Amino acid sequence: MNDLLNYMLENQTSIWTYSVEHLQLVGLAVFIAIAIGLxxxxxxxxxxxxAETVLQVANIIMTIPSIALFGIMIPILSVINQGIGFVPAVIALILYSQLPIIRNTYVAINNVDPNIRDAAIGLGMNTMQRLLRVEIPNALPIIMAGVRQAVVMNIGIGAIAAFIGAGGLGVLINQGISRSNTTMVLAGAIAISLLAIVTDGLLGLLQKRMTPKGFQQ
Structure with a gap:
């Protein structure tokens, strides 16, 4: 335990740098995934x-092991000289993010109380106004739950991206395995876990802040 603590203190600069790389990778992937999935x-x-077809495809993608999906990306993206590194990692994480985001958005909008929708229609709102002012605010907690799930999941999967040169905290685990250095592996695993916990907590606060008071439970 002392060795682990000493290692993390002595290497806090590099751990912080890898954490920033990890957040950049996951953040970009989830941002694009939201732009597509929402x-x-x-x-x-x-x-x-x-809807049934799209959700089935997204489910199938989720069943593909991450290392296998990264491997599939290599020959495909090698055509544009991007077979390894940041680009294939981002694409893979975007694909993994689709299921929780699409599914939660679909379910949340479908489950909006029909009485609320009817009231909006009675007030003369058109389809876009109902969507932006009533349906999305009402569905936001479930949609944000999907986003949070995608972020936490991708923080874990992002560790595997280090094996294809994408950087991030997975570098510590990768190097630790290759050097048979258990301390380095544990440091990487703990850093990833802490990053996931902190990020999920911050997203939870953001979710509460973004949800209109009338829709908060």
Whole structure:
């Protein structure tokens, strides 16, 4: 335990640098995933057949082991000289993020109380106004739960991205394994766990702040 604590204190600068790299990787991937998944989830509420297909595809992607998905990216992206590194890692994390974001958006919008929707229609709101002023605020807690799930999941999966040169805290685990250095592996694992816990907590506060008071439980 003392060795681990001493290692983390002595290498706090590099651990911080890897943490920033890790957050950049996960943050960019989730941001793009939200830009794709949120509108798609909303649209799927108008097309039940397509919704079933899209959610099945997203489920299948989630079953692919992360190291295998990274491996699939290498020959595909090698065509544009991006077979390893940041780009394939971001694409893989975007794919993994789709299920929780699309599913939660789809379920949340579908489960908005019909009485609330009818009241909005009675007030003369058009479809876009109902979506922005009523349905999304009402669905926001469930949507944000999907985003939080995607972020925490990707912080863990992002550690594997170090094996294809994407950087991040996984570098400590990768180097620790190759050097048979248990202390380095534990330092990387603990840093990733702490990063996930802190990030989830901050997103929880953001979720509460973004949710209108009338919709807070």
């Amino acid at each position: 509108p798609l989830g909303i649209y799927l509420t108008t097309n039940e057949e397509l």
